[in-house]
Amino acid sequence: DYLTPGKMFPTYNPATGEQVCEVQEADKADVDKAVQAARLAFSLGSVWRKMDASERGRLLSKLADLVERDSVYLATIESLNSGKPFLPTLFVDLQGTIKTLRYFAGYADKIHGTSIPMDGEYLTFTRYEPIGVCGQIIPWNFPLMMTAWKLGPALACGNTVILKPAEQTPLTCLYIAALVKEAGFPPGVVNILPGFGPTAGAAITSHMGIDKVAFTGSTEVGKLIQEAAGKSNLKRVTLELGGKNPNIIFADADLDLAVEQAHQGVFFNAGQCCTAGSRIFVEEPIYEEFVRRSVERAKRRIVGSPFDPTTEQGPQISREQQNRVLEYIQSGISEGAKLECGGKALGQNGFFIEPTVFSNVRDDMRIAKEEIFGPVQQIMKFKTIEEVIERANNTDYGLAGAVFTTNINKAMTISTAMQAGTVWINCFNALSTQCPFGGYKMSGNGRELGESGLREYSEVKTITMKLVAKNS
Amino acid sequence: DSRRGEELRTTENVHVFKSRLKTHLFSLADVNKAVKAARDAFRFGSPWRRMDASHRGLLLSKLADAIERNSAYLAELETLDNGKPYAVAYTVDLPNVVKCLRYYAGWADKWEGKTIPIDGDFFCYTRHEPVGVCGQIIPWNFPLLMQAWKLGPALATGNTVVMKVAEQTPLTALFVANLIKEVGFPEGVVNILPGMGPSAGAAIARHMDVDKVAFTVGHLIQQASGSSNLKKVTLELGGKSPNIVMADANMAEAVEQAHLALFFNQGQCCCAGSRTYVQADIYDEFVERSAERAERRVVGDPFDLRTEQGPQVDQEQFNKILGYISTGKKEGARLVCGGGVASDRGYFIQPTVFGDVQDDMIIAREEIFGPVMQILKFKTMEEVIERANDSKYGLAAAVFTKDIDKAHYVSNGLRAGTVWINCYDVFGVQAPFGGYKASGNGRELGEYGLEGYTEVKTVTIKVPQKNS
Numbered sequence: 001d002y003l004t005p006g007k008m009f010p011t012y013n014p015a016t017g018e019q020v021c022e023v024q025e026a027d028k029a030d031v032d033k034a035v036q037a038a039r040l041a042f043s044l045g046s047v048w049r050k051m052d053a054s055e056r057g058r059l060l061s062k063l064a065d066l067v068e069r070d071s072v073y074l075a076t077i078e079s080l081n082s083g084k085p086f087l088p089t090l091f092v093d094l095q096g097t098i099k100t101l102r103y104f105a106g107y108a109d110k111i112h113g114t115s116i117p118m119d120g121e122y123l124t125f126t127r128y129e130p131i132g133v134c135g136q137i138i139p140w141n142f143p144l145m146m147t148a149w150k151l152g153p154a155l156a157c158g159n160t161v162i163l164k165p166a167e168q169t170p171l172t173c174l175y176i177a178a179l180v181k182e183a184g185f186p187p188g189v190v191n192i193l194p195g196f197g198p199t200a201g202a203a204i205t206s207h208m209g210i211d212k213v214a215f216t217g218s219t220e221v222g223k224l225i226q227e228a229a230g231k232s233n234l235k236r237v238t239l240e241l242g243g244k245n246p247n248i249i250f251a252d253a254d255l256d257l258a259v260e261q262a263h264q265g266v267f268f269n270a271g272q273c274c275t276a277g278s279r280i281f282v283e284e285p286i287y288e289e290f291v292r293r294s295v296e297r298a299k300r301r302i303v304g305s306p307f308d309p310t311t312e313q314g315p316q317i318s319r320e321q322q323n324r325v326l327e328y329i330q331s332g333i334s335e336g337a338k339l340e341c342g343g344k345a346l347g348q349n350g351f352f353i354e355p356t357v358f359s360n361v362r363d364d365m366r367i368a369k370e371e372i373f374g375p376v377q378q379i380m381k382f383k384t385i386e387e388v389i390e391r392a393n394n395t396d397y398g399l400a401g402a403v404f405t406t407n408i409n410k411a412m413t414i415s416t417a418m419q420a421g422t423v424w425i426n427c428f429n430a431l432s433t434q435c436p437f438g439g440y441k442m443s444g445n446g447r448e449l450g451e452s453g454l455r456e457y458s459e460v461k462t463i464t465m466k467l468v469a470k471n472s
Numbered sequence: 473d474s475r476r477g478e479e480l481r482t483t484e485n486v487h488v489f490k491s492r493l494k495t496h497l498f499s500l501a502d503v504n505k506a507v508k509a510a511r512d513a514f515r516f517g518s519p520w521r522r523m524d525a526s527h528r529g530l531l532l533s534k535l536a537d538a539i540e541r542n543s544a545y546l547a548e549l550e551t552l553d554n555g556k557p558y559a560v561a562y563t564v565d566l567p568n569v570v571k572c573l574r575y576y577a578g579w580a581d582k583w584e585g586k587t588i589p590i591d592g593d594f595f596c597y598t599r600h601e602p603v604g605v606c607g608q609i610i611p612w613n614f615p616l617l618m619q620a621w622k623l624g625p626a627l628a629t630g631n632t633v634v635m636k637v638a639e640q641t642p643l644t645a646l647f648v649a650n651l652i653k654e655v656g657f658p659e660g661v662v663n664i665l666p667g668m669g670p671s672a673g674a675a676i677a678r679h680m681d682v683d684k685v686a687f688t689v690g691h692l693i694q695q696a697s698g699s700s701n702l703k704k705v706t707l708e709l710g711g712k713s714p715n716i717v718m719a720d721a722n723m724a725e726a727v728e729q730a731h732l733a734l735f736f737n738q739g740q741c742c743c744a745g746s747r748t749y750v751q752a753d754i755y756d757e758f759v760e761r762s763a764e765r766a767e768r769r770v771v772g773d774p775f776d777l778r779t780e781q782g783p784q785v786d787q788e789q790f791n792k793i794l795g796y797i798s799t800g801k802k803e804g805a806r807l808v809c810g811g812g813v814a815s816d817r818g819y820f821i822q823p824t825v826f827g828d829v830q831d832d833m834i835i836a837r838e839e840i841f842g843p844v845m846q847i848l849k850f851k852t853m854e855e856v857i858e859r860a861n862d863s864k865y866g867l868a869a870a871v872f873t874k875d876i877d878k879a880h881y882v883s884n885g886l887r888a889g890t891v892w893i894n895c896y897d898v899f900g901v902q903a904p905f906g907g908y909k910a911s912g913n914g915r916e917l918g919e920y921g922l923e924g925y926t927e928v929k930t931v932t933i934k935v936p937q938k939n940s
Contacts (some may be wrong), residue, residue, distance in 0.1 A: 102526070106580075109902050412933065415940050465880070
């Protein structure tokens with residue numbers, strides 16, 4: 001149910017830089033209202049609390065059907081608002097969104113506690129209860145998918161939700177709000193508030209009436225959120241943050257496969273992925289050849305309008321991001337990395353950047369240590385497996401990693417040694433809703449997706465009842 | 473249209489149609505064809521084996537949707553074939569079929585193996601693989617529901633199926649077979665055969681190329697498995713389930729629940745509460761009220777929405793039940809109401825209540841599978857637990873009491889796969905169901921229901937150096 005319009009803020013098409021429309025802006029007062037609604041919807045005896053778990057699943061399933069029904073429209077708006085190429089958005093983002101909702105729809109009535117043989121004359125069992133009112137703050141790089149990743153497990157477990165989409169990309173999330181209502185979720189269960197981090201976002205993270213906050217975004221903001229949670233009501237916190245993900249290529253790898261996967265691994269979504277394989281370690285014997293092929297591939301990458309079906313790469317999300325990436329490229333050049341191709345902004349309108357490749361990158365360069373979040377590929381050289389493991393792990397991040405090799409022993413060794421929440425073997429960005437995803441170290445805490453995703457949205461209650469006489 | 477109106481016409485039409493159908497029933501040769509198709513659909517590299525688990529789930533979900541769309545028609549067909557009241561088929565059987573398939577659709581991509589920290593320089597994990605070609609033999613008392621209970625877990629886990637439906641009630645399963653094709657299951661994944669137990673059913677149980685058989689009703693299956701290829705066997709068999717009413721129970725609720733526990737589905741439930749144990753202090757009143765309730769039970773044309781009880785499924789059952797009633801009278805049980813035929817046409821039996829039933833009477837020990845209620849008296853909690861357990865069966869049980877300690881003491885003590893407290897016949901597809909002792913082995917429904925359709929493969933890989 002929509003609140004009366006107050007403050008508005010603009011949202012843009014990053015392919016042209018033009019304003020698409022204005023959107024209502026939520027601030028602290030609106031967050032308070034949303035918390036009230038969500039808290040009411042969560043009260044004992046409410047429609048949502050009394051609903052069969054299987055029925056919660058039915059509603060999520062219905063939402064998935066509606067997203068599927070409107071997928072072309074949603075993909076169009078997503079492309080317009082975020083600059084993501086239309087066809088991949090339709091075939092990857094929308095499918096990922098639908099599948100995630102369906103997956104968690106299926107879990108709603110399968111969240112099992114246990115009955116426990118404890119010592120003494122007692123019957124004990126656990127209930128997995130919803131946590132309560134969950135604040136969810138999502139980023140602009142995959143607006144729809146991130147919405148599904150957040151709503152899916154939260155609603156499957158029976159929570160109520162206050163979700164703030166990124167200020168750059170509010171449109172598809174607002175449309176989802178309409179579908180949530182159409183699907184038949186009770187009022188107050190899902191509340192969508194477009195707004196800015198420092199106002200609406202901060203209000204959510206420090207709210208005394210919110211029981212949990214889930215955030216996907218930068219490590220820098222993630223730290224602020226953890227602090228705010230501690231300072232307010234110790235709300236539960238899960239964070240999916242940045243990465244500087246190592247992609248290790250051994251000399252015995254299938255070179256064509258490795259080059260293509262490493263290319264897509266860093267350039268996908270114009271480099272705007274927390275999983276971007278932005279440190280590519282190539283074993284010395286194949287290094288030169290690998291660089292040569294990667295440069296050739298990058299030069300072939302088609303940058304253009306998201307609605308052109310041949311486009312592989314759209315614009316960066318904003319002028320601000322574009323400038324940031326260009327600044328990193330400059331730092332790479334000035335720190336002595338070799339600029340193999342690209343390096344400049346592209347075109348007059350919008351926020352495009354040429355696919356850029358650096359070779360001879362040293363581990364201590366800024367482009368090797370910091371998350372660029374743009375179409376910039378770093379290729380480094382390594383000699384031994386022990387050395388590359390150490391260098392790959394030498395980072396505060398730990399989101400993902402990959403290894404390309406045909407040797408089973410190397411694959412097992414690397415995948416065990418890598419300090420990363422997801423390790424890919426002979427593939428990259430292979431994500432699916434059944435698999436837990438999340439970071440080691442400063443790439444975050446907690447896991448999303450898979451059964452693990454449910455644990456983060458449940459509170460476990462142990463109930464112990466005295467028996468007259470226990471029997472096994 | 474000639475179906476509506478007199479029960480006479482209904483029964484005769486069904487009778488004629490069915491005997492025509494029986495002449496077309498499949499012979500042994502067709503079991504072989506079905507097994508071959510199922511085996512082919514299961515071969516390594518087949519579309520079914522290569523399919524994403526989530527897509528198997530999507531197909532099950534679509535089947536649920538298709539059945540839901542056809543609910544009214546399927547309920548009519550079910551009532552025509554089985555005799556259960558249409559109102560019940562439409563409001564109970566059909567929705568539960570849909571829910572069951574949707575539930576298992578959700579499990580398809582969530583049935584995970586484990587990775588295991590074994591000793592040594594090894595990486596170890598388990599895969600949950602399908603068993604293979606599964607023979608499934610289902611009964612006539614809940615034709616559609618039993619079909620869903622079997623197909624759901626088997627298909628979610630990736631098996632292929634050869635299903636023999638009851639010769640008494642083949643119609644709805646055959647309609648569903650068409651829907652299975654329509655929603656897009658690959659060829660050979662599901663094979664539905666009407667057939668006779670002794671021929672088709674036995675052929676499946678004996679078949680050397682069937683990896684598992686799941687059966688509702690009959691112990692010969694286990695022997696057949698042993699003497700053929702040791703195929704895995706899960707069985708849901710009969711019961712003589714005790715329903716225990718303590719003196720402090722809410723009398724009105726207990727009487728109504730005990731009534732439904734026995735009389736639901738014309739008494740044709742494996743979990744029917746067919747031994748109602750009532751504590752001495754409230755015994756007489758309970759018997760009186762139960763008789764009064766039974767006399768009020770509306771017996772009639774299943775297509776009449778007021779009907780509570782339709783006919784028994786066929787002549788054979790009809791005769792068997794009347795035989796038990798006669799035995800009960802001879803054994804000295806007190807016939808409190810009913811006891812005879814309810815109509816001069818069809819297989820209708822009066823709702824019947826026996827009081828003063830003793831444990832050693834045949835009507836207290838054998839499964840009647842009809843609208844005949846036995847009420848027995850007991851004194852103490854310990855006594856009734858022992859008497860309740862004194863049965864070869866162990867499918868379900870219930871206790872009615874307000875006292876929290878009694879409720880848990882009794883439910884802990886009863887050797888039964890499902891125990892209800894202050895309720896009866898409460899099923900959820902999320903909750904496992906199955907029997908202790910001769911009521912069967914294995915569990916259906918819930919996550920547990922997946923186990924019988926899974927082969928666990930342990931994979932152990934040597935690694936250069938194990939680290940935790």
